Amino acid sequence: MASFTSLGVGLGGGVDVNAIIKSSVDMARLPITRTTGLTYQATMIDAKISTYGQIKSLVSTLSDAASKLTSVTGWNAVTAASSNKDAVTASAVGGTVASTFSVEVQGLAKAQTTTSQALSKGLPVGAGTLRLQVGKWADSSTFTPADGKTAVDITVGINDTLSDIAGKINGAKAGVTATIVSDASGERLLLRSQSTGEEAGFRMTVTDTDGDDADGSGLSRLMDSATTIYAADAKATVNGIAVTSASNTFTNTVSGVTFNALKETAGPVEITVASDTSKVKENLDAFVKAYNAVNQALNTITAYDKDTKTAGLLQGDSSAVTLQNTLRMALQSVAGGDGKLRTLSDVGISTAKGTDPLRPSGDLAIDSTKFEAALKDPEALKAFFRGADGNTSNGVGTKIKSTIDGLLADGTGFFSSKDKLLKKAKDLNAKDTQAVEDRATRLEASLTARYVALDSQMSKLNALNSYIAQQVTTWNKSSG
Incomplete structure (x- = not known):
């Protein structure tokens, strides 16, 4: 906004033009800023998107719980x-x-270990090459390399200590790990195969730069007098x-x-x-718990508290009510076939009485006595949930799962459709907000230009008025 702090020549020092323009622009932005305006509406849309996302997560957990009531492994534990x-x-x-x-x-089962003789601490061992090969020992003298495993050569420098050699072995990824063991005699190199079992043994050979690989000096000291415990299968x-x-x-x-x-x-x-029949009870408990979590969440966000006169975020939202009714209707499914178990109530699952008989929560509860009686015939109970005579579509668990999967379906399901509608509303809100901001910006520019022009015109008129006043004063003096 252009500044009018120096105005006063044309419009007079008592005119706060900035305040006049700001007031007009604020009025133009009222559709955004008022209590229930576009900013508030955007916040509410975001809150609904988040809330429906949380409910979807709870329904997804319910779907997983229903799956265990319809799967073979859930009944054959x-x-x-x-x-x-x-x-x-x-x-x-x-x-x-x-x-x-x-x-x-x-x-x-054992891993192979090979331990060298004791060497002086911190001193170079000797230069040369170590070769490590994974394979199987038939006996202490017969070694067969493992198929597909190539030997790994490790170069040892003239100044390398036992610790340096261990580091090079570990970095070579040859299927062998190296550790330094210290005792009163000095340091020993301990090699261990990374896996247990006869096929995971290893052979280490030394090529010593002193020309003699068996003289017990230089690098060959690592193999001289070394002790080996061979790998073994369990x-x-x-x-x-x-x-x-x-x-x-x-x-x-x-x-x-x-x-x-x-x-x-x-x-x-x-x-x-x-x-393991306890697994069936565990799966049923998980289903009831998951359903109650969804039901309680929907109860909370659709409720109206008369005492505090506060409403839940989705109070009056027909979609939330439809969702809750859809889930409740699914619980009324009836099993097909000729079995004695027909409804969830027959197996001990029914709506809890709750603390307020006038306002039942709709939560589920399990009658343990009734359920244990149904569990005495596990095949009948299994058929009730999964369907009798191989017809899985007749099972109550299958019917409930089908309803839940329909709600969660990508593209056409309840949550997918609701998410699209809310995001569309958010996009429209953003466009409306931008349109109001654009109008306010144009109004500000227009008012600023008008007041600048008015100030300029008033300045000219004030100057003319001063000139005329001077002339009148001059004329009066001449006349006198």
Whole structure:
């Protein structure tokens, strides 16, 4: 805005032109700045976008919970128990056949270690080349390199200490790690294969620049008098049948079961695989919890508090009410087929009474007694949620999941459509705001130009008036 602080010649010192123009511009910007104007509306749109995003996240969690009620693994959960958890632990994937088998551990998996003789601390070892090769030792003299694993050569300089050599080995990524071990005798180089199991052994050879790789001096000292503990597979028997593993974890040695050897055993350890009905209850609890989280969020943001006379962000929003009603209707789904379990109420899931009988919350609650009774026939309960006779569309869980997935669908779902509408409203708000700002800017420029012109004209008139007054005074003196 042009400054009129020096005005006063034409319009007079008592005219605050800046204030007049600012007042007019502020009036033009009222559609933006008033209490419920465009700025407020933009803030509300952003808040709704954020709120619907949070509700979508809660509904997505509900979808995941419903999936567990319709999936095979959710109903075929099993447990694997060990008679001696200190020696052997076990786990099993859903659907694994119930069974019992015994495990005896004769040996744990080991990594190969090679320890050099003691050398003087901090002194150079000797120049040359170390070659490391990963593979398998059939015995202490027969080594077979691993397929696809090339040997790695490491150059050792004349001034390299044992610590320098260890650093070069670790940096070479040759499948071997190096550590320095210090004792009263000096420093020792400790090499260890990065993995356990017979196939993860290694061989180190030395090419010494002194021309003799076996004289026990220079770099060859690393191999002279070195001690080696060779890599080994874990060894066990399952029902008397010998099995091995490169690690202490035996995967699918018994179909669907993984057991871990922790120590050698003096006798058999019994592993028992059994169905796990507690997983069904856990999945159902998760579903109820997820539904209640969505329901409570919708209750809060659509409520009106008469005492404080405050409304939730989405109070009166028909979309939020539609969403809540859609979810509640999904809970009324009826299972197909001829089973005795037809509705969620039949399995012990119903609307909680709440603290205010006149205003029920709509939250779900589980009647444990009724649910435990339904759980006595797990196949019937499974058919109720997943569908009977292979017809998954008849399952109550499937119907609820289908409704939720429809709400979450990209492009056509409830949340996608609502997000598009809100973002469209935000874009329109931004355009309207810019249009008002443009009008205010034009008005400011126009008023400024008019007042500048008026000031100029008034200055000329004031000058003319002064001239005429002077002439009149002169005439009066002449007449006298």
